[in-house]
Amino acid sequence: LAAMNPDICRERENATFNTETLTNMLDGSAEKTRRRREIESLVINDPDFQHDDPNFMSRSERYDAAVKKSSQMIMKLRDYGISDPEEIYFYKRCVHRGFSEPLDLHLGMFLTTLLNQASPTQLDTFFTPAWNLEIVGTYAQTELGHGTHIRKLETTATYDPSTQEFVLNCPTVSSIKWWPGGLGKTSNHAIVLAQLYTLGKCHGLHAFIVPIRCMKTHQPLPGVTVGDIGPKFGFEEVDNGYLKLENVRIPRENMLMKYAQVEPDGSYLKPPSDKLTYGTMVFIRAMIVGESARALSKSCTIAIRYSAVRHQSELRPGEPEPQILDYQAQQYKLFPLLAAAYAFTFVGQYMSDTYHRITGHINQGDFSQLPELHALAAGLKAFTTWTANAGIEVCRMACGGHGYLCCSGLPDIYVTFTPTCTYEGENTVMMLQTARFLVKCYRQAREGQQLSGTVSYLNEQQRLQPQPVSSRPTVVNINDLASLVEAYKLRAAKLVEVAAKSLQGELQRSISQEDAWNNSSIELVRASDAHCHYVVVELFAAKLSEISDTAVHSVLNTLALLYALHGITLNSGDFLQAGLLSVPQLSQITQRIKALLVEIRPNAVALVDSFDYNDEMLNSVLGRYDGNVYESMFEWAKRSPLNRTEVHESYYKYMKPLRSKL
Numbered sequence: 001l002a003a004m005n006p007d008i009c010r011e012r013e014n015a016t017f018n019t020e021t022l023t024n025m026l027d028g029s030a031e032k033t034r035r036r037r038e039i040e041s042l043v044i045n046d047p048d049f050q051h052d053d054p055n056f057m058s059r060s061e062r063y064d065a066a067v068k069k070s071s072q073m074i075m076k077l078r079d080y081g082i083s084d085p086e087e088i089y090f091y092k093r094c095v096h097r098g099f100s101e102p103l104d105l106h107l108g109m110f111l112t113t114l115l116n117q118a119s120p121t122q123l124d125t126f127f128t129p130a131w132n133l134e135i136v137g138t139y140a141q142t143e144l145g146h147g148t149h150i151r152k153l154e155t156t157a158t159y160d161p162s163t164q165e166f167v168l169n170c171p172t173v174s175s176i177k178w179w180p181g182g183l184g185k186t187s188n189h190a191i192v193l194a195q196l197y198t199l200g201k202c203h204g205l206h207a208f209i210v211p212i213r214c215m216k217t218h219q220p221l222p223g224v225t226v227g228d229i230g231p232k233f234g235f236e237e238v239d240n241g242y243l244k245l246e247n248v249r250i251p252r253e254n255m256l257m258k259y260a261q262v263e264p265d266g267s268y269l270k271p272p273s274d275k276l277t278y279g280t281m282v283f284i285r286a287m288i289v290g291e292s293a294r295a296l297s298k299s300c301t302i303a304i305r306y307s308a309v310r311h312q313s314e315l316r317p318g319e320p321e322p323q324i325l326d327y328q329a330q331q332y333k334l335f336p337l338l339a340a341a342y343a344f345t346f347v348g349q350y351m352s353d354t355y356h357r358i359t360g361h362i363n364q365g366d367f368s369q370l371p372e373l374h375a376l377a378a379g380l381k382a383f384t385t386w387t388a389n390a391g392i393e394v395c396r397m398a399c400g401g402h403g404y405l406c407c408s409g410l411p412d413i414y415v416t417f418t419p420t421c422t423y424e425g426e427n428t429v430m431m432l433q434t435a436r437f438l439v440k441c442y443r444q445a446r447e448g449q450q451l452s453g454t455v456s457y458l459n460e461q462q463r464l465q466p467q468p469v470s471s472r473p474t475v476v477n478i479n480d481l482a483s484l485v486e487a488y489k490l491r492a493a494k495l496v497e498v499a500a501k502s503l504q505g506e507l508q509r510s511i512s513q514e515d516a517w518n519n520s521s522i523e524l525v526r527a528s529d530a531h532c533h534y535v536v537v538e539l540f541a542a543k544l545s546e547i548s549d550t551a552v553h554s555v556l557n558t559l560a561l562l563y564a565l566h567g568i569t570l571n572s573g574d575f576l577q578a579g580l581l582s583v584p585q586l587s588q589i590t591q592r593i594k595a596l597l598v599e600i601r602p603n604a605v606a607l608v609d610s611f612d613y614n615d616e617m618l619n620s621v622l623g624r625y626d627g628n629v630y631e632s633m634f635e636w637a638k639r640s641p642l643n644r645t646e647v648h649e650s651y652y653k654y655m656k657p658l659r660s661k662l
């Protein structure tokens with residue numbers, strides 16, 4: 001065993017807090033940390049899950065290996081008696097080392113849709129076979145022609161009362177289902193979102209359970225054309241697929257009928273809200289917030305550990321080359337991202353709790369909080385994925401040339417994560433959904449209605465009107481988190497107002513609501529962004545009040561200040577325009593940020609250690625816990641398929657004959 005790299009050892013010795021205490025806090029408790037590690041070690045010590053580097057495999061081999069692992073995973077979960085969803089998730093993400101896999105849609109969306117939208121009788125019929133993987137399903141909504149504007153989806157499900165069946169059709173090229181994960185080769189069923197027609201009337205989108213492959217032979221069923229859509233930017237393990245349905249008949253009982261229903265005679269019973277069909281999307285959006293935190297925290301772990309062991313250039317003439325982590329410019333790239341990773345971890349926990357709380361109310365028949373849940377999940381999904389997506393790339397470049405190697409782990413993190421900005425609701429479109437809610441709330445507040453929840457700040461519009469800087473004795477105290485939260489709140493209030501006034505101004509020009517909306521979309525997206533930023537800063541600050549360990553509290557307080565102040569510098573125009581800050585204060589903020597970078601520097605490695613990614617899950621030679629990066633890079637390169645022979649066959653086939661001809 002190689003000794004630990006001395007630089008990284010020193011970093012850990014210099015930390016001012018106990019990493020284990022912080023890990024326990026992130027997990028929820030010491031017991032939860034113990035159990036998570038126990039589950040991870042079941043995978044890591046399992047010979048069936050020894051990891052072959054996918055970068056040395058073809059796409060077909062990667063798909064094959066992923067299906068093999070998923071099948072073994074299901075058996076082993078049963079054998080170990082692991083059935084708690086969170087524990088399944090720990091096991092699963094360790095098995096697939098952060099890659100998406102062919103069963104994701106089955107586990108994440110097919111089962112979830114059944115649970116939330118099937119009637120009790122349908123649950124009895126479908127859930128156990130789906131849980132036991134006799135039924136393997138996906139979520140087939142997007143079509144070639146439409147992903148965002150789902151009201152315009154063209155696949156139809158027409159009820160035939162004479163046989164009590166639905167007849168499904170994709171009548172045009174643009175109506176072919178396109179993208180669903182696991183659809184191409186893995187699934188034998190799909191939840192298909194289709195326009196429901198009954199008794200000659202269209203009732204909009206509804207969800208149907210459609211068998212697509214024979215349960216015995218796995219061959220496509222009559223009327224079903226199904227396959228893989230081909231190689232992508234990432235997602236190599238996943239068979240994202242196409243599906244064309246031609247007169248495919250399914251029993252009436254296969255329409256998900258917890259809310260909307262079609263009676264045997266074809267009469268239609270409306271759901272309490274037609275947006276309940278979209279429930280699974282809200283769930284995944286809420287979960288993606290936590291995934292943003294994971295992708296960013298992994299990237300920071302790699303870049304910060306590597307920066308602690310990499311020496312380059314000269315700081316002072318004649319002195320040894322410093323660790324690149326000592327360069328202020330390197331700290332300025334990485335530490336705000338580290339702070340964002342912590343912020344998003346807390347926001348992810350909040351989003352998950354909020355989803356489960358409000359879904360509990362929905363299940364009791366109270367739909368009043370659905371709009372806020374939708375707006376929050378849509379906005380925070382977009383806000384956190386955009387930041388994390390850009391942040392992963394910053395981390396990669398912060399590793400210099402070696403960041404471009406697949407063995408750094410960063411390219412895989414990026415290509416796996418970046419589609420979160422698009423799937424489950426394209427980010428700009430999601431921001432506009434949040435804006436729709438914010439403008440509505442703004443108008444309600446102006447009319448004197450009392451708002452609650454994350455938008456309650458709009459109640460105080462008069463009080464919140466920012467004053468000119470000159471007329472304020474003190475504006476924002478840049479050393480006080482509560483004061484910074486207030487500044488973010490005021491900025492959000494201001495930008496919501498700007499967006500609402502833009503809409504109003506457009507409408508006064510006698511143009512339609514829709515055109516007014518389109519002409520105001522820049523302001524609307526900015527309002528949503530400011531709202532989400534406020535929510536993140538607020539939640540980070542609120543989290544601090546729960547921390548009893550003084551050393552951990554101190555270091556997280558430093559990170560929270562950095563997150564808030566750095567966000568102000570990135571959006572300084574907003575804060576200046578709103579009169580929340582003065583120009584001299586902006587210079588003070590830059591100085592304060594520099595001081596915070598110095599404060600964080602001794603704890604940087606300990607802060608990424610606290611995320612507690614073991615080497616197997618991080619899968620990065622640059623981010624190794626022991627810091628021995630060069631040795632492992634050399635070993636990895638030797639395993640490249642091009643190095644299997646000393647002389648590659650292309651030499652004999654092309655170069656040698658060429659030479660003899662010249």
Ligand SMILES: CCCCCCCC/C=C\CCCC(=O)SCCNC(=O)CCNC(=O)[C@H](O)C(C)(C)COP(=O)(O)OP(=O)(O)OC[C@H]1O[C@@H](n2cnc3c(N)ncnc32)[C@H](O)[C@@H]1OP(=O)(O)O
Pocket residue numbers: 089100104105107108109139141142147148149150151181275278279281282284287370371374423424425426429433436437440
């Ligand atoms: C732990 C498990 C992990 C598993 C991980 C699995 C990962 C697997 C990897 C990839 C999965 C990817 C899967 C997919 O991508 S599935 C497809 C996702 N598709 C989308 O997200 C489509 C996006 N489009 C929409 O959601 C909607 O069309 C829309 C953009 C929101 C607009 O909808 P629509 O046209 O119907 O509505 P309006 O704009 O007219 O608005 C009407 C009112 O309804 C409100 N609304 C809209 N959506 C919702 C909702 N979901 N919930 C509640 N309310 C909603 C909207 O705000 C309007 O309200 P108002 O009061 O203003 O009228």
Ligand SMILES: Cc1cc2nc3c(=O)[nH]c(=O)nc-3n(C[C@H](O)[C@H](O)[C@H](O)COP(=O)(O)OP(=O)(O)OC[C@H]3O[C@@H](n4cnc5c(N)ncnc54)[C@H](O)[C@@H]3O)c2cc1C
Pocket residue numbers: 105139140141142145146147148149178179180181235240419422423424425426427428429432
């Ligand atoms: C890896 C991956 C996995 C996927 N898995 C699934 C799956 O399992 N099941 C499934 O059903 N789908 C899946 N999808 C599809 C995904 O949900 C859609 O791609 C997504 O919803 C975006 O829709 P779109 O592709 O139609 O984009 P478009 O809507 O065509 O977006 C293109 C551009 O138009 C802009 N735009 C569109 N509408 C508006 C508007 N109203 N206002 C302003 N700008 C607008 C967008 O901002 C964007 O810049 C997957 C996609 C990917 C990449």
